[in-house]
Amino acid sequence: MTDAATRKADILRALAQETRLDILELLRDGERCVCEIFPAIRQEQSNVSRHLNMMQKAGILSRRKEGLKIFYAIKHPEVVQMLDLTAALLGREVEGAGRLLKAL
Amino acid sequence: MTDAATRKADILRALAQETRLDILELLRDGERCVCEIFPAIRQEQSNVSRHLNMMQKAGILSRRKEGLKIFYAIKHPEVVQMLDLTAALLGREVEGAGRLLKAL
DNA sequence: GCACTATATGAGCAATCAATCATCTTTACC
DNA sequence: GGTAAAGATGATTGATTGCTCATATAGTGC
Numbered sequence: 001m002t003d004a005a006t007r008k009a010d011i012l013r014a015l016a017q018e019t020r021l022d023i024l025e026l027l028r029d030g031e032r033c034v035c036e037i038f039p040a041i042r043q044e045q046s047n048v049s050r051h052l053n054m055m056q057k058a059g060i061l062s063r064r065k066e067g068l069k070i071f072y073a074i075k076h077p078e079v080v081q082m083l084d085l086t087a088a089l090l091g092r093e094v095e096g097a098g099r100l101l102k103a104l
Numbered sequence: 105m106t107d108a109a110t111r112k113a114d115i116l117r118a119l120a121q122e123t124r125l126d127i128l129e130l131l132r133d134g135e136r137c138v139c140e141i142f143p144a145i146r147q148e149q150s151n152v153s154r155h156l157n158m159m160q161k162a163g164i165l166s167r168r169k170e171g172l173k174i175f176y177a178i179k180h181p182e183v184v185q186m187l188d189l190t191a192a193l194l195g196r197e198v199e200g201a202g203r204l205l206k207a208l
Numbered sequence: 209g210c211a212c213t214a215t216a217t218g219a220g221c222a223a224t225c226a227a228t229c230a231t232c233t234t235t236a237c238c
Numbered sequence: 239g240g241t242a243a244a245g246a247t248g249a250t251t252g253a254t255t256g257c258t259c260a261t262a263t264a265g266t267g268c
Contacts, residue, residue: 005125008190012120019226021109021116034245047227049246059197068235068244078193082186086112089182093163123256138215151257153216172214172265 014058015082019043020051024074024083031064031073118162119186123147124155128178128187135168135177 022041038048052072055061062075126145142152156176159165166179
């Protein structure tokens, strides 16, 4: 049995990368096929395919086949919530830095 | 100006590691000094120091000096929320795997 | 000053990662 | 069958990561 902290780290690591965040930001609006994603974020098809596969294995994306295309989507609402929290956290930090600047 | 996705990835990466998750789980209950943390998670002092430093720079930990000791604490409630969401996500996945097993 | 404790940091190393190019598989359509 | 499109995957490479050992720094008390 894999240790809980390891499993949690796997989930978090699946989010903690720029290209994957770009993908997730796109998938916020609903499912997309690989052929839509990789031009939108201006990355190689193979690279995007790998990231999608990785996120699906980590359990944060679902995969649906339709003819030639394969659609990926965010699997759980928690993922979106985590993205929002990350943005909120970032906002706090920027705000804090702003206060520091103003104090000069 | 660093791109937003990059900054978000930095924050998430600060959480996405087993040793750091162990540390954060400890800091849930309040601030701790390095000398309390590294024996509790059974890691080298130097290693823990590095992880704490990294998380502090990423903006998720605060640091307080008191004599020889340095106390670290979780800086924003969002961090705890993210840890909870990660656990919830993990729970969902385990539950899903359980359903698959039962279906056999 | 010296000794001791708490923490940080430099160097080194093995492991992992993200991206690229080329190739392969699968499905659709003729 | 052949061709074309969508996606996955093997091999490679440069960069980053996590850890360890040894050493450095900073604060305390003698």
